[in-house]
Amino acid sequence: LAFFLCFILPLLFLIWNPVRLSASGPVFVGIVVLCGNVLDRIRIYVSSWSVAGPVGPKVVEVIPPTHYPGLQDILIMVGAPAAVALLYLLALRVIPPVGIWEYKLRLLLRAERPFLATEVTVLAKPR
Secondary structure, eight states: OHHIIIIIHHHHHHHSHHHHHSSSHHHHHHHHHHHHHHHHHHHHHHHHHHSOOOSSOOOOOSSOOOOOOOHHHHHHHHHHHHHHHHHHHHHHHHSOSSOHHHHHHHHHTEEEEEETTEEEEEEOOOO
8 A cells, every 4th residue: 555655646646747737736646645655654663563572582473463553643643743834833923934025025126007998017027
């Protein structure tokens, strides 16, 4: 499933021009790849932590019991992107997303001029 979500499905989607050229298509493909990476990490860590324990001689079972992610693990996986979004939004309260100098420069280079029966915005090109 991880190989399918990380390679096959993105390949098929990005071959298709309407998905590749749209604004939301690559975002969707990126989310699919991230889901594939999460499944791959679960595959790696579940098998590793299933046999983890104290070092020393012990009786090895034929098939060790599998420890699947519990409620806390799932809540961490849901809460981590929420924490990143919270930090990003808190940073946006302090630092504006568009520089103030860039906004002022845009206002200096913009003018409304009459054209036929309407007014159009004219943007000057800086030298």
